[in-house]
Amino acid sequence: MKKLEPIESSLISIKVYEIIREAIISGKFPPGMKLTVDDLSKELKVSRTPVKEALVRLEREGLVENIPRRGMYVARISIEDALEIYELREILEGLAARKTAENINEENLKLLKEIVKKSENYVKEGDFKNYSNLDEEFHKIIWNISKNKKLFKILENIRSVIRLLMTSSVNIPGRAQSSLLEHKKILSAFEKRDSDLAENYMREHIRNVKEIVLKAYFDRRKEDLSNES
Secondary structure (H helix, E strand, O other): OOOOOOOOOOOHHHHHHHHHHHHHHHOOOOOOOEEOHHHHHHHHOOOHHHHHHHHHHHHHOOOEEEEOOOEEEEOOOOHHHHHHHHHHHHHHHHHHHHHHHHHOOHHHHHHHHHHHHHHHHHHHHOOHHHHHHHHHHHHHHHHHHOOOHHHHHHHHHOHHHHHHHHHHHHOOOOHHHHHHHHHHHHHHHHHOOOHHHHHHHHHHHHHHHHHHHHHHHHHHHHHHHHHHO
């Protein structure tokens, strides 16, 4: 088991969940790794209960899978799973962008501009971990501004898998730079309060990510097959 920082806060359950989630998303806990309650509770210096609760929550979110008679493992996101997530995202986040263009105010715009500015600095520094954090925040703010509670709930339910895919995509050479430009286009549509343009730019953004991730997947498969032959 790889080392994790012990928790020094009273918000034990939330922190246990956040630490394990981040370990999975960052790749510290890779797909297929076994997760045992005893080992995690010892590493984090907490009781078994918050660890169990965290693993159950992460299973609901699709980051952990419970294999009968074997235990809990970090989930493997198949290419089919990824495609389904991107298809959902294109439709749902396109709608969220449309509604945001209709609802956005100056305070919302200022917040999104600040995120884009900070994102630009992280891209220049090559800090893709922090860029990925802001990428998630940019999208979540748009979900919230849309004021569609059902839409927000659906996206929130798949948020962890979305974040995992975001983290993997921004590490593909050139993708963070392209993603930033696409965020700027979406922001420009919000500034114009152009709902059609906002939806089109957001759908284009999600399609571009999907194509990049697919290409990277099939390139790896081709390389693996070449090494086997």
